[in-house]
């Protein structure tokens with residue numbers, strides 16, 4: 001097989017764990033190398049994925065129709081009530097708007113849509129072209145907010161102005177303008193907000209159910225199954241629990257500095273991390289020991305029914321190799337542990353938005369020979385999958401074709417997934433998904449393995 005080289009200029013974003021290697025001097029949190037065809041989404045997409053699940057808000061993409069189409073119904077985030085978030089409204093800017101400006105069109109669209117749908121708030125996303133023509137979306141939002149009496153929030157997410165992570169920051173800035181605008185009356189001491197949980201396939205409901213079973217009040221989920229009125233009063237909670245910390249830790253830090261609410265970083269994937277997420281919250285409320293008792297009982301019940309099931313999968317999966325390429329590196333930690341629990345090893349661990357600490361953490365966790373990569377591209381991912389002989393690729397919609405073309409199993413662990421993978425029941429679903437894909441007989445027919453051509 002011809003050796004695939006790493007692109008010049010990317011060498012400091014790709015490492016292989018070796019014996020006696022010191023801390024990684026990885027180049028990350030930087031813009032993508034031109035021409036590398038990064039798997040990473042733009043700033044606008046970063047904002048859109050974070051705010052998308054706020055179900056009773058209007059979301060208008062101010063820009064050409066392509067930006068809206070690209071992110072239309074982008075998450076499998078479900079709602080227990082309104083579904084306004086699933087509409088992909090766009091100002092559909094054309095050449096004449098680019099020449100004369102799109103502010104009037106945005107104003108007219110907002111008025112029309114607010115009158116028709118009566119949303120609780122509106123998020124207006126700036127796209128690349130708005131950054132170029134300089135529409136004053138702040139002024140339009142302010143005018144409409146005054147006229148209609150709802151928060152109309154500009155999201156400064158011009159696609160080209162940074163990385164996907166800058167989009168997360170823009171989304172947090174918009175949310176922060178809503179936090180603190182509602183009454184906190186009736187919120188108890190043992191209360192939390194769930195941050196960075198997007199209710200993909202109902203995952204937020206699973207997590208919320210666990211916390212409520214422990215006697216904890218959940219004030220707001222940001223943003224899965226999100227409601228504007230809950231976000232308004234979220235500053236009344238005693239603690240913020242942050243999953244997907246890349247996207248929401250900024251909001252948690254700002255709420256800590258403005259309202260004095262501490263935060264904890266957690267993950268809900270895999271037995272170990274899910275249990276820890278419950279125990280950590282129980283420890284925070286240590287003045288009420290019943291909360292810890294309930295957490296222990298819950299974990300015991302769930303693990304004792306899940307463990308025997310996992311052992312059945314382990315028989316077949318033991319020794320198989322996985323490649324992981326996900327949005328946030330924090331998720332990769334949980335996936336490595338979860339795969340380890342059925343005897344699988346990880347030969348590639350990469351992310352779109354990890355920082356130096358994340359990659360150092362991955363280096364410590366991974367076995368020798370594991371490739372650690374930041375902001376990768378399809379050619380590199382194919383190279384690593386082939387060279388390391390992975391049996392499975394875990395990623396999102398953009399990684400799926402890579403796995404299938406190379407004739408290996410794939411597990412979608414990104415926005416689009418339609419089955420819940422969080423919590424204890426999610427762990428069962430995850431391993432079952434891995435098993436079904438890795439063990440599928442179809443791979444024997446892959447041309448690369450000498451099958452049909």
Ligand code: SF4
Pocket residue numbers: 042043044045063066067070126127128129158159160
């Ligand atoms: S904001 Fe820019 S980079 Fe993002 S989808 Fe629109 S045109 Fe593409």
